[in-house]
Amino acid sequence: MTYCVGLKVRDGIVLIADTRTNAGLDNIAVFRKLHILNHPNQRVIALATAGNLAVSQAVISYLAEGVTLDGHDEPLTLETTPSMFVTAQLVGKAIREVYRQDGEALEQSGGFDVQMLLAGQIAGRSVRLYQVYSAGNFIEATTDTPYLQIGEHKYGKPILDRAVQYETSLEDALKLSLISMDSTMRSNLGVGMPIDTLVYRDGALEPEIELRITDEDPYFTSLRNSWSDALREAHLAIPAPPYWYGK
């Protein structure tokens, strides 16, 4: 399993991904799922992947080698796309290339499953956050729904639903992403530490924070404990149901 969440707020983007992969509970490994291309002053492009690891890796390889979009003469890579929109098209095309090659075999053994979050900015253009589906099509985060999730998304969704807004600061966006990740890790063993983290501020054209948060990270440990304590206190502060009165 995997959990990745991306938040696009007014000031920029937060994108985090766990690093656990498993083929059954008895075959667990650490793989990087958050890939960051950083060309200072030119472009920062991040790709978080969920689903079949072989498919994800093949897509990343295609993107590095170059993919030719319909209507273009030359192949493009993540280093040469003119905009984030074209980058999303390129990622979608790469997924379709992998499907063309491996799709039939994979459909016969469990399905062709890959999802990606694509975030970043190219000099002179807007910051963007996209979710690309296994069909190669994609959606973009909006001011109404400023977050996108891939992988094991349900456990960590309630806090996002309630607390994340477009006006949320980057600091709070990172904190909320980590709370969402903690809820997911707590309920699904297939999602695990360490957590790869990117914070990107609109216009910076280089990452503001690029960090692997490990089990020993004192802030994350304290966040986990504070959040658990706060949830307990929160439910204790709610009065008991009144349905017993008058019985």
Added chain:
Amino acid sequence: MTYCVGLKVRDGIVLIADTRTNAGLDNIAVFRKLHILNHPNQRVIALATAGNLAVSQAVISYLAEGVTLDGHDEPLTLETTPSMFVTAQLVGKAIREVYRQDGEALEQSGGFDVQMLLAGQIAGRSVRLYQVYSAGNFIEATTDTPYLQIGEHKYGKPILDRAVQYETSLEDALKLSLISMDSTMRSNLGVGMPIDTLVYRDGALEPEIELRITDEDPYFTSLRNSWSDALREAHLAIPAPPYWYGK
């Protein structure tokens, strides 16, 4: 979709179920999913159902008409089983009967999907809470894991994971179930009001609370608001990530 959660704590059992069924988002209806048999001083048996509604209703009908367990001569109903364990076997057998009749056709059109929570007490016997699977086998809630969920279980699991213990009071168990239900309804439109509620105290041999909680219920409305406020305050109380320091 459906969400039902059962908690078995030291003092008894809480079992709640939503009432929304849907065949697509454009075909939504209210159906009771929590069925309670109440023979004061003799037995209280509750059954909450999730999955295919036709299958659930067929199982309930079989249980009312009587099912003959392997090794028994006479059919049993929920009114005549000698123990909750045998009742769980009976529910499992009824599911298998429906599978025998409809399973092949259903497997060809989406699958045979039914899950049930069975809770209750028979005079002179222990309180029990079981989860019965579509294969007809079942598990029981324990002091280590005193809750069982069926249907759309993920959104409402984090609060249960963190707060529910065997020593939790019945009042708190009901409150926590309702928080768990609220989280689920907030994130999945397929789960909706009203909420059917049963609270049963060990030894009572009649329901302590048997209630349909509607949209207008002032306590549930205040719980929803308090919980949302508390989650927001809880994350606000956690300090900002320190990863910016020293940059």
